[in-house]
Amino acid sequence: MNKMLLAAICAILSFAGLGGEALQAQQLNGSIYLDGKLDEPAWKEAPAYTRFFKAGTQTPARSRTEVRILFDLNALYVGIRCSEPAIHELVVRDTPRDGGLYQQDCLEIMLDPGVSKERYYHFMVNAAGQQYDAFREQGGGIQNPFWNGVWTAKTFIGKDFWSCEIRIPFFNFCSRDASSGDWEINVCRGQRTNPREDSSFSGEYHKMDKFLTVKGIQTDMTPYRLDVENPSGKIRLGGGERIFVENSAAVGNFSGKERTLLADCWLTAPDGQVYTSPQTRFTLKNGESKTVVLPKTEIRKQGKYLNSLRITDLSGKPLAYRDVIQNILFSPISIRLTVPWYRHSIFESQEIKTVEFAVQLAMEPAMLKDKSLEISIGNAEQTVWKKTVRPVLPIQQFTVPNAEIPHGRYTIQAVLKDENGRKMDFCEAAQPLWKLPFKASEVWKGQDGRWFIAGKPVFINSLWTSGYGEKFYNTPAHNMLMTYHDKWKNLNPGVYAISANAIFGILKKPGVLKGLQSGSLDKKELDLYRESVRADRNAPNLFCYYLADEPSSLSIHPDALVQVYETMKEEDPWHPVMLSDSPRNEYILACDINVHHPYPNTLRSVKANDCTPIVSALDSGKVKLGSGYHQTSFIFMDMGFNKFDFGLGDKDGRIATFDEFRDHMLMGLAAGMKGLMPFISSSTCYPECVIGFPALAREGAWLGEAVIGPDTPFRPKADFDKVRFISKDRQGDTVIIASNVSMNARKVVFSGLPANIRKVNVIGEGRSIEVKDGAFADFFKECQGHAYTTGKLPELPTEAEVNAQIEAAWRKLAKPGNLLFQRYKDDTVRITASSAFVNFSNGGAESALWHLCDGDTRPEKGYFLQFWSSIPGKLPAWILFEPKKTPLTVGRIVIYPYEQSIKKINVEIFANGQWKKVYENADASGLDRIEAVFPPKKITKFRINVLSAAPPKRKLRDKEVIRARIVEVEAYGK
Structure with missing residues (x-):
């Protein structure tokens, strides 16, 4: 979010x-x-x-x-x-x-x-x-x-x-x-x-x-249970200089059975002319995704086309429609770079021996007769490698020794020439190739998806939190932290910086958001991003730049973010760009690392919550990337907050349990994600977060060493196709991280382990499983994960031990005799108010008022969503408390103001069918705790009336904003 x-x-x-x-x-x-x-x-x-x-x-x-x-x-x-x-x-x-x-x-x-x-x-x-x-x-x-x-x-x-x-x-x-x-x-x-x-x-x-x-x-x-990506057209040249577009699209079938479907495409030219392709028949098994290639469509003009795709059943009933604006340019020649595989850049610590690429010509073989292909690597100052090829084949492979290429930024150029040596129209292609001098903090992605710093693999173990939240959540297990301005200087040795200057420092500057929404930024706006990169690129502990968070929420155009990404990459090719895209993966081409966060619902009313979107959205992102050169890496961001506290989703929403948070983490790692970065800014009132996430950070660091280790020489098998798992070598021990990516609970058998493995220890659960004939079995609940090791169990608390700490924290919050304490919304008391505003920025949601009785009396709670606030200039105001069980005998009500912000206040109780004032304080401005004591009465409800506010203790954005705030309310029998 x-x-x-x-x-x-x-x-x-x-x-x-x-x-x-x-x-x-x-x-x-x-x-x-x-x-x-x-x-x-x-x-x-x-x-x-x-x-x-x-x-x-x-x-x-x-x-x-x-x-x-x-x-x-x-x-x-x-x-x-x-x-x-x-x-x-x-x-x-x-x-x-x-x-x-x-x-x-x-x-x-x-x-x-x-x-x-x-x-x-x-x-x-x-x-x-x-x-x-x-x-x-x-x-x-x-x-x-x-x-x-x-x-x-x-x-x-x-x-x-x-x-x-x-x-x-x-x-x-x-x-x-x-x-x-x-x-x-x-x-x-x-x-x-x-x-x-x-x-x-x-x-x-x-x-x-x-x-x-x-x-x-x-x-x-x-x-209609299909996953259909936008169509993508490729140019093909035919005889007689005819131009064709070959369309393809990734389609997945999730209907529960095998399906035979029809697909057709049409291209609408800028002048309104429509070019159609015949229908293509294809079959998909349940759960299968594949790229469907349609017959070629002949077009006559280049330009921006509306490329439309329709999927129907065999009767012609439409099941899916997708369209996308595509710039169709007549160039049948392309260069596919294989090595280097990341950012078209050679990093010294990669120790690359050869540059490898292919030149592809989408032309009929007869059209290539008597032609020549000229390939070069160079820039405006020099050509460092050149070759002419005859005869020309539709696909030509090239290998160039890395040692022959000096440091510099070059272009691979491919030109097709006719029999007279003249360059043919539209038959030229270019591909950047940069060879970078060594930088001690250089970061690159390996061919297997792992991240490396100066040649050493690294697991991303970070978090998104506020400055206030850091004291609760930041642990030595975190090896990367977000920094703003030059705060990277304050990080401990061994901790890397994720620069947040782009995400927090630029968006609000004049013209930037409008440019991002338009799809293109001008030089002045792009220079702001260049300056933010220059400010941090020489930091010795820099890992990456954080570009944007959920840009679709601000109607930012994907093309604009790609433009910014390319600008930042050009300014600093040594450090990747990170962003947090929505689950629809609309912006994954604008980053190197996508902080993947589908945030599945967590509800009280269901036996098990469906967390499979963690993987299904990841799979959709990988399908969108396809086999293209740019392959974005995914790390997992969990939802360390209660969605309904923000008025989002189902009113039955709750905070996840520690077991659920842990299962989310294991699912992300089992599906192949290369890091963890939970969002936990706003939930310091939840022991599940305050205790749970530091424990997960420590376990994540241990498991992360396995994630970045090599695959085991053997590949185990699971007898349930909904189980995702990785099998890794961690310092000589086998580690298997597995997750049931389904809502079907069942026993799963893993087989194919070497004969010398006799036992696996279950990490975080304090148990072991015997391995017989290379196989072992374990039970997986819905969306549950397990992690196994053939080595000793790490010195980490078990799930049961962490849960015991969490329950102890909740018991501490439930003060003896407090009649209002509630762990969940409306469990004990329903709270409404004349003003449902609950934070500094004048935002509000009635759905968060229940935190006034959650037992947490601390004056700050992350996003400030867990306390009541009056609207500036609008007092008196009231808060109404309606206990679920009535009548309730109450003789004392305790109110905790925020920063001594209340001046005049009274309390009324509703008993015997009428309201009665039982307490009033004309000046409570110096109090952190207001205690209203009165003869015990049987009541059905009570209300707090805030009549005036005290002057603020500090200014808000250089303004003196007078408002009353309350952190917590308790009620006792006497």
């Missing part, structure tokens, strides 16, 4: 749910003519939902809005009628696709097919029928505005209303985890006539726990 957006997300207030209400979808018999009028009989027969509330309130909306839902075999239909007495005042502007519709009279539809509580599709249409769409995930915290669906919206403006008909084909929801059954929906209306009003089903917008259920959509989504 984007750390810079958390506060903004939290600014959406939350209110009581709607009592389990649901919309009923009705099957369409016949057809709908989309004109926006809603005059077909099917619309009249469909039940209407009309309960809308003003945004941020439970006050009914002023104008009636009616929503009806239909479906057929292929699509979902949403019909909406908006009553509007001031129809002549409608605000409508001519707006391009995905433009700003919110400030106009508009409707928004948010759809969560299958009730994932994790991801949803966002559709918007204004009263003129213009469209916007996006995809959101991680409970709504991550937006991908570049997602474009194929859907139709038509509107009609009547005498005192406007209406809309929307048709959304089901293939828009194609994904590897498409689910059947109930859906969830939110519909929002932006009314811009006077008085302006925003409204929705619940009074909320992007809060998934407030979406309503849609029942009755009897569509089997199983056929």
Whole structure:
């Protein structure tokens, strides 16, 4: 989740749910003519939902809005009628696709097919029928505005209303985890006539726990369980100088059975001319992914084409559609560099003997007759190697001794010449080749994906935390830390710096974000990134640069980040670039290291939480990279926070257990990730994090030595194909890290171990398993991981020991006699407030107020999400506490202000059907602890009224902001 957006997300207030209400979808018999009028009989027969509330309130909306839902075999239909007495005042502007519709009279539809509580599709249409769409995930915290669906919206403006008909084909929801059954929906209306009003089903917008259920959509989504990447076209030259494009796309089948499908592509030229390719038939086993190559398409002009791909079943029913803008340039010649394999650069510590590359010519063999191919390596100052080849073959392999190439930045040039020695049109290719002088801190990626510093392998064991969080989470086990400005100077010996100057220091500068969103930055903006690199590139302990975090949330264009990445690489080729992409892997070409963080939901109500997106999103990223030269490395970032504390995802969300955090880590390592970097800035109130993550850092460091070690000479086998594992040699001992990447619990047998292995010790579990005839068995729960070693168990605490420490910490937080203590939201008491603001940046979420009774009285808790704050300038304010078990006998209430911020305060109890004031303090400004003592009473609820705030102890961003804050509240019988 984007750390810079958390506060903004939290600014959406939350209110009581709607009592389990649901919309009923009705099957369409016949057809709908989309004109926006809603005059077909099917619309009249469909039940209407009309309960809308003003945004941020439970006050009914002023104008009636009616929503009806239909479906057929292929699509979902949403019909909406908006009553509007001031129809002549409608605000409508001519707006391009995905433009700003919110400030106009508009409707928004948010759809969560299958009730994932994790991801949803966002559709918007204004009263003129213009469209916007996006995809959101991680409970709504991550937006991908570049997602474009194929859907139709038509509107009609009547005498005192406007209406809309929307048709959304089901293939828009194609994904590897498409689910059947109930859906969830939110519909929002932006009314811009006077008085302006925003409204929705619940009074909320992007809060998934407030979406309503849609029942009755009897569509089997199983056929849509496909993972389909964008098409990619390659140039092929035919006889008579004819130009062809050969399209291909990676397709994965996750429908549960073998599928035979059809694919076709078409290219739309800048002038609107459409070039099509015939359909291709292909078969995929369940779980299989492969690249589907389509027949060549002849085109006549170069330029920017819309490259479109459609997947259908054998009856022609569309199952998936993808399109992408592709720059089609006529160049049938290309250079594929094999060695060096990373950043087209030779590092001294790689000890490379030869440079290896191939020149490929996408031309018919007859066209190569009597031609010559001229290859050179050089720059503007010199040519260091040159060769002419006759005859010319479609693929030519070249090997150049590294010793013949001096240090410098060069280009490999390939030119095809005709029989007269003249360069042929469009038949030239270039590939950078840099040979770098040695740098003691040089970092490069090996061919096996491992990272090296000056030739020595290194496991990335880091964390993302705040300055406040470092004292809880930073341990000697961490070998890399994020630094800002020149803080790399303060790191301990042996600890490497991840420079955060780019991510924190540049984005807010004038023009940068706008340029990133446009897809291209100018020289002035790129120079800012150059300067940030120059500031750190000579740091002796520099490991890499952190470029961006979840850039889709800021609508940053992938092309712009690639441009920045190339600029940073040019400025410093010795150190990689890191970013944290969304699970859709839209930006992985703009970095060398992707901090992979799918953040699966963690819910209280389920027996086992599905963590398989950790691997499925990784697999999708690898498919997207394909066999291209740029191969991004993945490290794992776990979700060290409770998603629902930020108002994201399901209201049943909770913090993960230590066992779950550990299983996440093992799953990431078993799937091949090369490092760990959990995000744990905001959870110092959770013992699961404060105790658990330092323990995982120590275990991760030990396991990391295995991850960067060589593969074992033998490759074990597992009798369950959903188990991922690696088998490594760690200082002479075999280490196997395995994970059950499924929701099926079962015993797994590993075989193929050498005969001399008689026993494996289970790391972190304090047990051993006998090996017989080269095989051993172990039980894996859903998404559970185990790590085994043939050597001695490391001196690390076991899962049971860490869990015991965590439980002891919770018992300590639960003070004897405290009637309000709760470990989970609303377990003991439900808390609401006149202001749900809970942090310094004016963000807020009612979903975090429960932390006022979590037992943690420390004044600082990471992201400051765990205490209540009044809105500046808006006092008095109140906080209401409603215990779950009533009546409750209370005679003492203890309040912990933040930084002595409360001046005047009183406490009221509700007993015998009426409110009664039992405590008042006219000046509590010097108190860290306010104790309200009164004769014990049986109460059903109580409230704290903050009447005025004390002057602040410190300024906020050089401003004196007066507001009252409360960290914790306790209640006792006496």
